[in-house]
Amino acid sequence: MTKGKLRDLSFFLSPMVLMVFLFYLVPLVMTIYISMTRMRNWNVDRYLTEFVGLYNYERLFHMFQHDPTFKAVVMTTLVFVGITLVINVFGGLALALATFFINERPASSYRLLWLLPRMSPIAVYSLVWYYFFHGSEIGTLNSILMSLGLISEPIPWGQVTPWGAWSVIIFVNGLVGVSFGMIVFTSALNQIPKELVIAARVDGASSWQISRRILIPMIKWHLLYVLTWQFLSLLTTYPHLFLLVQWDLVNRDYGTTLALYVFNTAFGMGEQDQGLAAAAAVILSIIGILGGFVTLKVLKFEKMMKKPRGDF
């Protein structure tokens, strides 16, 4: 690389490099450092220099081994991330494809409808589902089912472990997440030359065949992007879960993921243990990095990064 090119590159990349350094690298290093201190109750003056090495990791490991609810937290993380990811990616894809084949005006309204959960404030949105899934007769779902005569006693949806709790948190988060994929995929589909679809139609291809043979292969990289992004996002998401657990709608053990565990440990009641939370956050980051890496490897991300051959 010539000196001039390096200078130009540095000039254009420096704002982003600085941003990454300040907002990603520094917090990551700080988190790792805090995880090795006795930091608690935000008492920076007292604990920031109280270095304890791997003590917090040992404590966490001990809790993983002996805490009866930790297994539930780990299982919940796996199930929540896995299933919600599938819903978010393939639900988004289904919505994008469905609206691709209908007129623009109703398609826009339909897409807007799916964006509503994302636009609602988290507390309001969660409250709606709190009352919807409430385990007594005041819950909308229970009251509908009871008035239809389908059930005689209210069902405590979120407290039926583990699948009741898991279903509620997956449903609530899936409904929010699906719109992200929908937007990306809709945008990608709109970039595909219309001639290809028209030609396929002329040849008698059905919508399903067009989707499978033309559209989906052409938005493969978008699929990969949404998949990776949503995976990392779900691994660290917690606000809806926090409220649903806090309001006792879902079972605490099977409604808590590792991300929520980190949050509760750092900002929860009584003693707020930022050192322990940072240790859990570091482990979460490692899982995220490994998971992201594996996803990209399996789906051959590096192919997308190759220079275009110029024949397309």
Add this chain to the structure above:
Amino acid sequence: MRAAALWLVALVIFGVIASGCIGGEEAKTSSAEVQLTGDITKDLVEIGKVLEQNGVKEVKFSAWGSGDPNSVMRVYGIVEAARRINKIWADNGINVKIVVTETHYVASFQDAYKEYLSKQPLGQAGDFFVNSYAFLPTLADEGYILDITEYAKTYQSVVDDFYPSLIEASKYNGKLYGLPQDTEARPLYIRKDVAQRIGFDLSGLDEKVKNGEFTWSDVYYWAKKAKEEGAAEWGLIHRKGSAHPDLIQFIFAFGGKLYDPNTGKLVVDVPAVYKWLYVEWKFARDGLLPEDIMSWDWAKQIHPAVVEGRTLFDIGGTWYWTEWQTKQYYAKGGTPRGLKPEEVRDWFYYTLFPAGEKGDKPVTLSQPFVWMINSKAGQLNPKYDELKDVYHKLAFLMLIKASDPDINAIHSVISAHLPVRKEAAKLIKDEKWLNDLKALNLDLSDEVKSNIRDIVQATVNPINAQFLADVSYMLEYTHLAPAHPKYPALADIFKEAVDKVLRGEMTPEEAVNYIIQKVQADPELAQNVEIQGEIPKDWKFPQG
């Protein structure tokens, strides 16, 4: 051009240095030593003079509090104290004024605590903080609140007027970190109409409870009868959320303990905890207590079930008495409404939390709210570093003023909390004073009056005052959960165990083992908690 710029920079630097020198004369601090004497007027005048001599004309403080809407005096008590001190200064020709810049009042005391914890190190938390004594140990341990032991020694007569158990609750490691603001008892409420339908004679019941003759086995017996005879949907409704402090009462009622003063450790008293969980389990299995009560909605389920008479017993708090009057929980006639004072009086009997079994004692449990002073109190005021001690002493005297018997009594009457001072307890029995309060014909600031006017109209009446007088004796039976930084974590584990036995996910034995396992899973908690005793063999409930 470059020369001009250099001149400009030089001029600015010179200006800065010169202003520093000119200002230096004024920055000199006069004597900032004030010794408290115990005579509040004298002490305030002395502090006022020091502030005046140092050029301070306005002292800014903020008050943070939390609780139900009727408990706003938790912050307006500070506002009123500031006004009273300002008056003393004005009467003595001192040109200094206290301004309460912020009255931050939120519903959830846990949220208020979390906010304080995160903002105190940044210097952004309130100067005064009223919250549960349960958080005091952590705040004291971290150095977030002021140790007022030495100040309080000079005001021993005021301190002595507080109920001793409440002063103890304001201490940590033998040092005083706050003054009690209010407290309460947690009675067992009994619906008189339901009791009558099943032939449950309530006359003299409180005496039987006091003597330990009426135990939880009797509660079970009558709850079952009420349910079986169709007099009520439930036998018992209790509070939800953290097991602290409402359900912890069971441990004391079964003669257990939560703290070992010899070791300074928390205690899981296995026999008492087992009996508590057994009672919960038994009530839920027999359909007398909702098995999902821990996830019931306060406003839509818990309170309506009680005020509409769908239960015979209810474990609540004294503040329910006015809450039922000011909140629209009763919806039997169609439109939700609050109860009339006469209805609350006629419908509810109240007594202590009964003994677990014969030979045990009845109990109640208080969670006193304590006025604490930020260890950085007054930091936004002029010359904080030089006058820190003066600002802190002034903050302490504001607490003394905010604890004036009338302020405390007003809070008690309008929020149905119990007074924390004996003088205040006398005042709420004074009919003339009550009438003056009803008419707001008291020496209070306009700001305070306008903020409590509606609450006063809704709550000040002889029935409510009588209720407070009637339940005051319960303080003699009160227990306090231990002041230990790890206690909230233990209370949370108890809550999880209660939820599991209520839902039938665990038997009482399994739940006790679950608690032990959870405690031992956290090395730090394990170091601070002792497991004592064993699950009793052949223990039966109900008995007799």
